[in-house]
Amino acid sequence: MLRALQLEPEKCTGCLQCEMACSFENEGVFNPAKSRIKVFNFHDQGRFAPYTCTQCDEAWCMHACPVEAIVVNQDTGAKEVLDSVCVGCKVCTIACPFGTVNYSHDSGKVIKCDLCGGDPWCAKACPTGAITYVDIDSTGLGRMRAWAQQGVPSAASFNAPMEKDVQTYGQAQ
Amino acid sequence: MRHIVIGAGPAGVVAVEHLRAFDPEGQITLIGDEPEPPYSRMAIPYYLINQIDERGTHLRKDAGHFDALGVEVLQARVTAVDTAAKTLSLAAGDSAAFDKLLIATGSSALTPMIPGVESDGVYRCWTLADARNIVRLAQPGKSVVLIGAGFIGCIILEALAASGADLTVVEVENRMVPRMLNDTAGGLIKKWCEDHGVKVLTSTKVESIDQGSGDRPLNVVCDSGEAIAADMVITATGVSANTGFLNDSGIDVDQGVVVDDYLNTSADDVYAAGDVAQGKDFSTGGFNVQAIQPTAVEHGRIAARNMVQGNHHAHRGSVNMNVLDTLGLISSSFAMWMGVDGGDSAEVSDPGRFRYVNLQFQDDRLVGASTLGLTDHVGVLRGLIESKVRLDGWKEKLKQDPTRLMEAYIARTQALGHNAYVR
Ligand SMILES: Cc1cc2nc3c(=O)[nH]c(=O)nc-3n(C[C@H](O)[C@H](O)[C@H](O)COP(=O)(O)OP(=O)(O)OC[C@H]3O[C@@H](n4cnc5c(N)ncnc54)[C@H](O)[C@@H]3O)c2cc1C
Numbered sequence: 001m002l003r004a005l006q007l008e009p010e011k012c013t014g015c016l017q018c019e020m021a022c023s024f025e026n027e028g029v030f031n032p033a034k035s036r037i038k039v040f041n042f043h044d045q046g047r048f049a050p051y052t053c054t055q056c057d058e059a060w061c062m063h064a065c066p067v068e069a070i071v072v073n074q075d076t077g078a079k080e081v082l083d084s085v086c087v088g089c090k091v092c093t094i095a096c097p098f099g100t101v102n103y104s105h106d107s108g109k110v111i112k113c114d115l116c117g118g119d120p121w122c123a124k125a126c127p128t129g130a131i132t133y134v135d136i137d138s139t140g141l142g143r144m145r146a147w148a149q150q151g152v153p154s155a156a157s158f159n160a161p162m163e164k165d166v167q168t169y170g171q172a173q
Numbered sequence: 174m175r176h177i178v179i180g181a182g183p184a185g186v187v188a189v190e191h192l193r194a195f196d197p198e199g200q201i202t203l204i205g206d207e208p209e210p211p212y213s214r215m216a217i218p219y220y221l222i223n224q225i226d227e228r229g230t231h232l233r234k235d236a237g238h239f240d241a242l243g244v245e246v247l248q249a250r251v252t253a254v255d256t257a258a259k260t261l262s263l264a265a266g267d268s269a270a271f272d273k274l275l276i277a278t279g280s281s282a283l284t285p286m287i288p289g290v291e292s293d294g295v296y297r298c299w300t301l302a303d304a305r306n307i308v309r310l311a312q313p314g315k316s317v318v319l320i321g322a323g324f325i326g327c328i329i330l331e332a333l334a335a336s337g338a339d340l341t342v343v344e345v346e347n348r349m350v351p352r353m354l355n356d357t358a359g360g361l362i363k364k365w366c367e368d369h370g371v372k373v374l375t376s377t378k379v380e381s382i383d384q385g386s387g388d389r390p391l392n393v394v395c396d397s398g399e400a401i402a403a404d405m406v407i408t409a410t411g412v413s414a415n416t417g418f419l420n421d422s423g424i425d426v427d428q429g430v431v432v433d434d435y436l437n438t439s440a441d442d443v444y445a446a447g448d449v450a451q452g453k454d455f456s457t458g459g460f461n462v463q464a465i466q467p468t469a470v471e472h473g474r475i476a477a478r479n480m481v482q483g484n485h486h487a488h489r490g491s492v493n494m495n496v497l498d499t500l501g502l503i504s505s506s507f508a509m510w511m512g513v514d515g516g517d518s519a520e521v522s523d524p525g526r527f528r529y530v531n532l533q534f535q536d537d538r539l540v541g542a543s544t545l546g547l548t549d550h551v552g553v554l555r556g557l558i559e560s561k562v563r564l565d566g567w568k569e570k571l572k573q574d575p576t577r578l579m580e581a582y583i584a585r586t587q588a589l590g591h592n593a594y595v596r
């Protein structure tokens with residue numbers, strides 16, 4: 001049975017434990033700016049909303065990728081970025097209409113939620129149950145496109161992106 | 174059912190994969206004329222800087238992919254299509270019969286009408302074959318002139334600058350990427366390039382490419398009177414759809430192959446997809462050639478479905494969108510970035526830090542956007558535009574702070590806690 005992240009903003013207190021856990025497990029640092037799940041803060045209403053990739057059926061990011069660097073994990077259903085194949089062209093970042101693929105200056109590639117291989121740390125870290133990892137009802141299963149179910153392609157020779165001075169909002173310079 | 178797809182770029186490849194998914198029994202042939210496995214032009218800039226090798230440009234990395242799908246891949250050039258007999262002719266003299274045909278022949282870089290443009294050392298940067306030549310000649314100490322600072326020109330600019338060659342960019346319009354960004358943003362990209370050692374001549378036209386004197390074989394003469402001694406010249410002055418082989422087919426061709434909402438051409442059973450197709454634009458509802466990768470893929474999926482299942486799946490229109498990385502300055506533009514009649518806009522500009530966001534509204538909906546330096550959650554601009562979500566009070570908030578896009582989207586859609594699989 002495939003599982004998915006269930007996000008319930010009404011339970012979120014804005015404690016950012018999920019962001020800390022995500023950045024630490026995936027990037028090796030406690031730095032919310034590097035988290036793949038993001039808690040949005042609606043100051044004026046005192047509300048919070050955790051938000052990340054829904055592993056959507058349409059997989060806009062995956063289809064837009066010119067080099068097959070985003071693939072479906074057959075076990076989890078997650079759309080995963082293959083670091084060794086991604087060239088950092090950023091087309092997936094504009095193709096995902098939910099804004100949940102981000103370009104990372106550090107790696108010169110993109111990062112997105114991969115469900116931590118089936119054991120998402122954000123869900124484990126959330127103290128209030130605003131993020132839970134739950135079974136998908138079986139009607140959701142037929143959605144995966146047959147042609148996307150190929151194995152992980154082997155990388156050709158891939159070198160690190162060139163170092164450069166990048167200017168953007170948000171990320172540390 | 175015999176399906177033939179002409180053109181082995183992203184549109185053609187995605188189409189054959191979907192044809193197979195929808196028609197497990199049918200016979201599927203993919204015909205492409207380039208002497209390479211199907212590859213992605215978009216990956217060329219990364220090949221130029223040696224971040225990937227040629228195999229890294231291939232659309233499908235698994236060599237047995239098409240065999241496993243039962244798709245026959247032919248390397249051949251299609252020279253004519255007979256829509257009545259439902260056959261096509263190949264350059265070698267053979268012919269092939271189809272029940273359904275997809276034209277996905279893409280576009281080619283135009284050669285500008287400049288005296289001397291046929292000289293040795295003048296290249297386009299459109300195919301892997303072009304890229305091999307450029308890699309050979311773009312070396313430290315060489316002088317390279319890039320004619321055209323449109324989207325494709327700017328995409329290869331970074332790779333050319335990274336080669337260590339002295340780079341001069343010549344653009345006839347008053348700014349860089351004139352069809353993607355406004356004066357402010359295009360001007361900032363120019364300044365950024367100049368700060369990074371690239372010489373940029375805007376509002377300048379190349380009059381001729383002459384033989385050089387001295388040790389540089391070429392001399393690029395501009396209408397400003399300036400002349401640049403060059404080892405290599407690259408032209409990136411626009412593209413045109415590859416429709417020549419359809420001249421006698423009776424299939425309607427305008428800017429590209431004319432299609433309806435189902436990507437069906439004027440001939441029954443013949444469809445078109447990708448750069449060659451004059452497809453529906455999401456914003457205007459009109460038909461134009463967008464010539465971008467995401468649109469090619471979208472066309473490929475929809476055309477394949479209609480080829481197998483009949484014309485039931487209408488194309489809602491593709492959002493025209495681009496993202497560009499110019500020497501580390503990342504820009505993007507979406508849909509009606511230039512604004513619409515009777516619309517209004519919001520802008521934040523911080524030229525000192527090369528940051529810029531411009532949002533275009535119609536009533537209380539977002540209809541277009543352009544940005545510099547915005548990479549986090551940038552795709553939500555597409556979401557806001559394509560979902561046509563009413564911004565309600567968020568329009569005012571966005572006008573005060575256009576960077577609060579994600580909050581606006583989350584607050585205004587039911588996306589709060591909504592997951593694709595669970596509610
Ligand atoms: C250097 C470069 C960088 C780019 N970067 C981006 C980017 O960052 N983002 C973006 O969105 N887009 C980008 N593009 C554009 C993008 O690559 C195209 O939109 C995309 O390739 C279109 O796909 P397609 O399948 O329609 O056509 P193509 O990829 O052009 O494929 C068509 C194929 O058909 C073949 N063909 C043509 N005529 C015949 C015939 N008569 N018989 C047989 N075969 C034929 C062609 O040779 C070609 O192999 C870039 C393009 C270039 C050149």
Ligand code: SF4
Nearest residue numbers: 053054056060061096
């Ligand atoms: S990143 Fe976006 S497009 Fe890709 S699977 Fe997630 S929600 Fe879908």
Ligand code: SF4
Nearest residue numbers: 065086087089090092
């Ligand atoms: S940035 Fe990487 S994963 Fe995204 S589309 Fe480009 S190559 Fe694919």
